[in-house]
Amino acid sequence: MRKQFTTYCYLFIIVILAASCRKYQDFPASEQDPRLSGGSQTTFDAGSGAFDHSFEGLSVHDQLIHDIGDKEFSLAFVTAPAPLNPGLGPLYNNISCGSCHQSQGSGTPPTPGQPAGLASLLMRISYGVDEHGGPGPVPGFGLQLQNNAIYGTQKEADFTVNYILQTFTYPNGDSVQLHKPVYTISNSYAGLPGGLLMSPRLPPEVFGMGLLENIGDATIIAMSNQAMFDTTIIPGHPNYVWDVVKNQMVVGRFGHKAERSDLAQQIGVALNEDIGITNKIFPVENCYGQPQFKDDNMHPEISDSLFNCLVYYLKTIQVPARRNVTDPTVLRGEQLFKQAKCSGCHRQTIVTDVNVAFPQVSNQTIHPYTDLLLHDLGPGLADGRPVYSANGSEFRTCPLWGIGLTQVVTGQTSFLHDGRAATLEQAILWHGGEASYSQNFFVHLPKNDRIALLAFLNSL
Amino acid sequence: MKTKHLIFLTSVAVTLFIASCHKADNNTTTTTTPTTPPTSSAIIANYCTNVAIPDYSALLSNAQAFQAAATTFSANPNDNDLTTMRTAWKGMRTAYESAEAFLIGPIATLNLDPDVDTWPVEQNSLDSLLNNTTNFTPAMMASLPPTLAGFHPIEYLIFGQNGTATAADFTVTTTPTGASKINYLMALTNNLVSNITLIRSAYTVGSSDDFISIIENPGPTNSTYQTHKAALLDLVNSMSSICGEVGGSRNDGKIWSVYSTQNAALQESYFSNNSWADFSNNIIGVRNAYLGVYGGSTTPATNSLYNLVAAKNLSLNNTIMAGINNAIGSFNAATSIPFGQAVQYTNGERTQVLNVMNAIDSLQSTLNNKLVPFINQYVTD
Numbered sequence: 001m002r003k004q005f006t007t008y009c010y011l012f013i014i015v016i017l018a019a020s021c022r023k024y025q026d027f028p029a030s031e032q033d034p035r036l037s038g039g040s041q042t043t044f045d046a047g048s049g050a051f052d053h054s055f056e057g058l059s060v061h062d063q064l065i066h067d068i069g070d071k072e073f074s075l076a077f078v079t080a081p082a083p084l085n086p087g088l089g090p091l092y093n094n095i096s097c098g099s100c101h102q103s104q105g106s107g108t109p110p111t112p113g114q115p116a117g118l119a120s121l122l123m124r125i126s127y128g129v130d131e132h133g134g135p136g137p138v139p140g141f142g143l144q145l146q147n148n149a150i151y152g153t154q155k156e157a158d159f160t161v162n163y164i165l166q167t168f169t170y171p172n173g174d175s176v177q178l179h180k181p182v183y184t185i186s187n188s189y190a191g192l193p194g195g196l197l198m199s200p201r202l203p204p205e206v207f208g209m210g211l212l213e214n215i216g217d218a219t220i221i222a223m224s225n226q227a228m229f230d231t232t233i234i235p236g237h238p239n240y241v242w243d244v245v246k247n248q249m250v251v252g253r254f255g256h257k258a259e260r261s262d263l264a265q266q267i268g269v270a271l272n273e274d275i276g277i278t279n280k281i282f283p284v285e286n287c288y289g290q291p292q293f294k295d296d297n298m299h300p301e302i303s304d305s306l307f308n309c310l311v312y313y314l315k316t317i318q319v320p321a322r323r324n325v326t327d328p329t330v331l332r333g334e335q336l337f338k339q340a341k342c343s344g345c346h347r348q349t350i351v352t353d354v355n356v357a358f359p360q361v362s363n364q365t366i367h368p369y370t371d372l373l374l375h376d377l378g379p380g381l382a383d384g385r386p387v388y389s390a391n392g393s394e395f396r397t398c399p400l401w402g403i404g405l406t407q408v409v410t411g412q413t414s415f416l417h418d419g420r421a422a423t424l425e426q427a428i429l430w431h432g433g434e435a436s437y438s439q440n441f442f443v444h445l446p447k448n449d450r451i452a453l454l455a456f457l458n459s460l
Numbered sequence: 461m462k463t464k465h466l467i468f469l470t471s472v473a474v475t476l477f478i479a480s481c482h483k484a485d486n487n488t489t490t491t492t493t494p495t496t497p498p499t500s501s502a503i504i505a506n507y508c509t510n511v512a513i514p515d516y517s518a519l520l521s522n523a524q525a526f527q528a529a530a531t532t533f534s535a536n537p538n539d540n541d542l543t544t545m546r547t548a549w550k551g552m553r554t555a556y557e558s559a560e561a562f563l564i565g566p567i568a569t570l571n572l573d574p575d576v577d578t579w580p581v582e583q584n585s586l587d588s589l590l591n592n593t594t595n596f597t598p599a600m601m602a603s604l605p606p607t608l609a610g611f612h613p614i615e616y617l618i619f620g621q622n623g624t625a626t627a628a629d630f631t632v633t634t635t636p637t638g639a640s641k642i643n644y645l646m647a648l649t650n651n652l653v654s655n656i657t658l659i660r661s662a663y664t665v666g667s668s669d670d671f672i673s674i675i676e677n678p679g680p681t682n683s684t685y686q687t688h689k690a691a692l693l694d695l696v697n698s699m700s701s702i703c704g705e706v707g708g709s710r711n712d713g714k715i716w717s718v719y720s721t722q723n724a725a726l727q728e729s730y731f732s733n734n735s736w737a738d739f740s741n742n743i744i745g746v747r748n749a750y751l752g753v754y755g756g757s758t759t760p761a762t763n764s765l766y767n768l769v770a771a772k773n774l775s776l777n778n779t780i781m782a783g784i785n786n787a788i789g790s791f792n793a794a795t796s797i798p799f800g801q802a803v804q805y806t807n808g809e810r811t812q813v814l815n816v817m818n819a820i821d822s823l824q825s826t827l828n829n830k831l832v833p834f835i836n837q838y839v840t841d
Contacts, residue, residue: 047694048564049701067712076578076607083725084580095605102571118605148605151585152592407683408694411569 032365037401037460038208038319039352039364046323050405051104051207055316055360062312069313072306074098077275079150080296087301089276090153090294091146091287093122097310100203100274104317105410107203109419115158115186116147121419122274123147123159123183124199126385132242132249134259134388135197140190142286144273153292157188161200163420168429170443178429180380181420189291197385197392201256202419205402209254210315212368212399213263214361216353217251223347223371234344234434236373236397241388244281253372256417257387258396264311271310277301316360320402322367324459333456336449340441345397345434347371369400369460378432381416393433404458424457425450497771498763500688500839501676506752506763507695508672512562513663514754515745519555520660523653526552530649534642537630545618550734552656553611557738558754561702561745564694565671565684566662574606575655579728581616582607589644590636596647610655612729614648617641619731689839696765696835699746700827706739707787707820715739715799715817719810724800735799740791743820746827747784769831772838776830783823790819 036042043053054066072085076096080086094100100107100120107120116123123145126135137143141156149155163179170176183198220238227235239252243261252258260266268281278285278300287293302310324330337343346369355362374394382393390396395417403424406413413422421427431439442450498506526548533541556577559567567573586608593600601609619625630638630645661667678685685691707713714735718727727735748754752764760766770777794802794812802809 045693045697046690047697048568049694049697064712067708071712071717076574076580076605078580078582078607079584082580082583083723088582095607099571099574099606103568117603151582151588408685408690409569411566411684 034325034367035321035323036365037322037367038211039366041208041211041318041360041364042321043318044321046320046405046408048103048409050320051205051317051402051409053318055210055318057360058316062316065309065312066316067313068306069309069311072097072310073101073104073313077277080298080301087277087296087298089148089150090285090292091149091156091290092276093144093146093148093274094118094120095275097270097275101206103409104206105406106205106414107419108410108412108414109181109200109202110161112162113160115160118148120203121161122201122203123185124201124385126197127193127195129386132388134242135385138193138196140290141188141192142273142290144286145185146273146276146286149292153294154189155187156287156292157185157192159183159185170447172447174447176425176429178426179420179422181418197383199383199385200418202414202417204256204398205406206314207317208319208366208368208399208401209263209317210358210361211319211352211364211366212253212370212372213315214352214355214358214364215253215350215372219350219353220251220253220372223350224373232338232341232344233347234341234375236345236371236375236434237389238372239374239387239389239396252388252396255387256395256398257390258372258374259387259390263314267311267314268307271302271307279307280304281307315358319366319368320405322459323404324455327455327459329452329455330459331456332449333452333454333459336445336453337456340438340453342435342438343369344438345371345373345375346400347397367401370397373397375435376433377430377435380430380432383417400457400460402460404460424454428453497768500692500768500841502763503752503765503768504676504688504691504695506761507562507749508663508676510752510761511748511754512559515555515559515748516660516663518754519552519559520653520656522548522551522555523656527649527653530645533627533630534646537627537638537642539627542618542625542627546732549611549615549618549732550737553729553734553738554741556611557741558745558748560705560742561699561749562695563702564698565675566669567659567671570658570662570669572655572659572662574610576610576652576659577612578606578610579612580607581612583616586613586616587636590640594637594640594643596643598647598651601647601651609648609651611652612731614645614652615729615731615734617645617648621731623731623733688841689835692765692835692839693832695749696827696831699749700824700832702742702746703787703820703824703827706742707817707824713817713820715813715820718799719803719813719817722804724803727800730800733798733800736791736795739799739816740788740795743784743787743791743823746823747788750780750784765831768838769834773834776834780826780831783819783826787816787819787823790816 041055043050045053058066074096075085077085077088079088088095109121110116110119124143125138125141125145126143127138128136130136135143145159146156147158161181161183163181166178166180168176168178183200224237227233239258240249241252241259241261243250244265250261252261254260254266265281268279271277271279272282273286276286279302280300283300285293348367348369350366350368352361352364352366374390374396376393377395378393384392386392415421415424415427416430421430428439428442442453529545529548533545563573582605630641632638662669662671664670665672674682674684675691678687678691680686705713706715708716714728729735729738750765752761766777769780794816797809802813
């Protein structure tokens, strides 16, 4: 009897303990401020400088590091030797970070029918696969077409975009013009192999990347598994890519195909391939082994400290807040965004990892509208160029935060990986593959609801 | 004796009175409160009409004056015309640098700013270009990176390394020949004038990049500004941003990066030693935008940010005006020695440079922490 009583007592204590454990819950979504897209690192500037606000709460020292990086981001590189910012080329796509990521925003495709020149779109190329299953370099060209060169050096080639106009007609008779790009490579300095794969890439906005970097691998993998028990989620998978620092395969986060795991490598490869600036992560000139190679005796061309400043700067840019969140049309649009299952990939809320070394990005509830996973977007958008586990029609879900400010910040709107969509409506209509349900849902909405959904996107 | 004493006292009083009047004129700290604050739409319209348009018009006419001076010089290079051309170059800079206080709209978004004002200059390629080219066609100019076009390559040609260029450099027959320098100078000048014409057209109603129709008509269908508040905040943020770019002892501004390294070659406008003028014109641009004026006037326009703030919060207006005047005044103490030298001297000059940075820093803090919240609070449309 007594034994039984003791057992009951223990059971009672266990139940109480279990209940008290369950008492701790996430802060309910209904009580969160939906405007705080970047959690505590959200800026309320909705003007042309909205994509360039430094994190709050940086120490005086860290702020200086951020600002040195900020300046370096927009400063033009020149050929060595020079007192200021030397090392450009010999081959390059553009001469500074800010020339492509204009006002820290997304880029613009080149004028149709004209060589891309210094436009912000670049062309990735590959031939076969490399030893890690990534894209294989094209002999004599590498992984990217450098369509500019310093004076006296031959560029690799020119490329030109032309658009085939397609008319899309809604069931109610409304129509929209869509532009399907066709790319031509010309004036190449050497022969290009048959079976060359090409993928044009528009530079993305660069804010909030420190927060995205602090989304843990486990969180990304958990998001890919969630579709098994949650029908509102569209199944996607992470990219597993080669990490040149760790020398192992890791989960990818950055780039249109999630081909880089962390910011330092993303920035290192951009400096090297886009501007011809060797750095501590990518110390070999992009044209090494090609006739254009010329050693300027700078190894590397950007000092480690300046490189670190640039990386720190790009980790510490705030995310713009949402606007008009209580507007009835926007609220209706938000509801439709969920019903259309757009939110099945463009996931509203993610909680970043705990990071004691970097409190500003630690444990933040953010609204990036991405799952950082790869999804098949169908033949309309496919580039046919696989990157590690991303096949030719898969892309990483593009974060949508700040997308409604593209016009005010950059003075133009070009969406999708190659900038073919001049409006958000066109961008939605190009979605296919795993997004077919959502695209079809949007197409069959009454006009007012289509407008509401676009109003919601513009509030991000 | 008594009369003499009286005359003396009177003259002291009169002198003091005149001096105090003079001081008030300089500082523009009017304490009268306007009865009705200007509307936000009137402030924006005044900004377009009386700040941006006159500044960009002056920029265009100064650029055309430079073009004329360059043409005259090219026909017969001589030191007199070289001096005229250098003065005309500085005239363009004056108008451009003050306009950098309101770098919003297509001038920022269409990359027109880097097309005319990229720094540093691609000096190695420029030298090779001069050695190997005689014919600089517009198509060729369009293909050059922005580090080989705009104000600063022109500056390099006409002032030379360390300001040592002479007219004779433009007549030499050995490479780089004077003829190729002249050709490049004219091609650069024509390219600059056409880009400045584009910049000016951003403030021409009906042009393809018409920004006036955008900023003056905020609303739900306006893709850039839905509200007047948004347009005004953009203007104020741009005013603050130029303060950060120039000054800022803690945020790696243009002054700080040269000050901290003591390396004169890092300064913008290094060949002409025009850096002090560039910096001070940037801050004069901030004053122009705040007072709603252009052309040296320090009397606020009726429909200015100044009168909006003065009507609602006189003390804030005084703080802002004191910040602007301190920042502009700080240059007076420092500019007797060229910037590139001042950062290296230890005879108090470095302290003066630091004072300039601190004054600009403090102005930026006021704009960010007081004027931005003020507009958020009081501008409701």
